[in-house]
Amino acid sequence: MLRIPGGSVALLMVFASFTQAADPNKCSVKLAASEAPKELAEPVRQLLSGQSLQVAEGDKVLWEIWLPKQLAVKATADEVQKGINYRKLEESTILGVMRVNQAWNSFRKQTIKPGLYTLRLGFQPMDGDHMGTAPFNEFLLLCPAADDKKAAILSHKDVTELSGKSIPGGSHPAVLLLYPNPKPGDKPELANKGGGNWVLNWKTEVAAGGQKGVLGVGFTLFGATTAE
Secondary structure, eight states: OOBOGGGOBOOOOOSEEESSOOOGGGEEEEEEEOOOOTTSOHHHHTTEEEEEEEEEETTEEEEEEEEESOEEOSSOHHHHHHOOOGGGSOTTOEEEEEEEOSOEEETTSOEEOSEEEEEEEEEOOOSGGGTTSOSOSEEEEEEEGGGOOOOSOOOHHHHHHHHHTTSTTOOSOEEEEBOOOSSOOSSOEEEEEETTEEEEEEEEEEEETTEEEEEEEEEEEEOOOOOO
């Protein structure tokens, strides 16, 4: 899992659920015209499209997520045309901005307060400390938008420290597991992956070598890790 300074290992908040648990079976998702939040730093705000994904239970919007207009990827034009995965992006790339409208508990009962967060890409280290902790090695790190003022790529250390500010009184990064989504559909969906895990599937535009394509994204919104 992602490391924090001082040599200690950050225990990831791999999956999340609301303190007052929402029922994913009763949740809906829609793509809505929605201006990027004005409280964002302008370099971050300029990255985002004028649409958001809204996940709601009844009339109450639980999450609202804005995705980038377009992402630059480390790929050839042919690779972009055929389809790419998260590893074609630089670690700490901003994959979106999320507004959380209700307190959110981590797997370890750590609380993420309602607020606005940037979503930066993180990769789990491939070492013995992390074997079997999650089915995939790509994550989103929630970073307080008020503290994330630049669109630039950050070092692993800097993005981990920044994400740690998402948890009141804590230092562990706030993390969402990313599921692969190689064939995104024409509409966003909240997909049941089994074992209580529900993933928000959608896509964002990418470009490289003069070729445009899409990256399917899958944000885990409900569920719990089985790791001890």
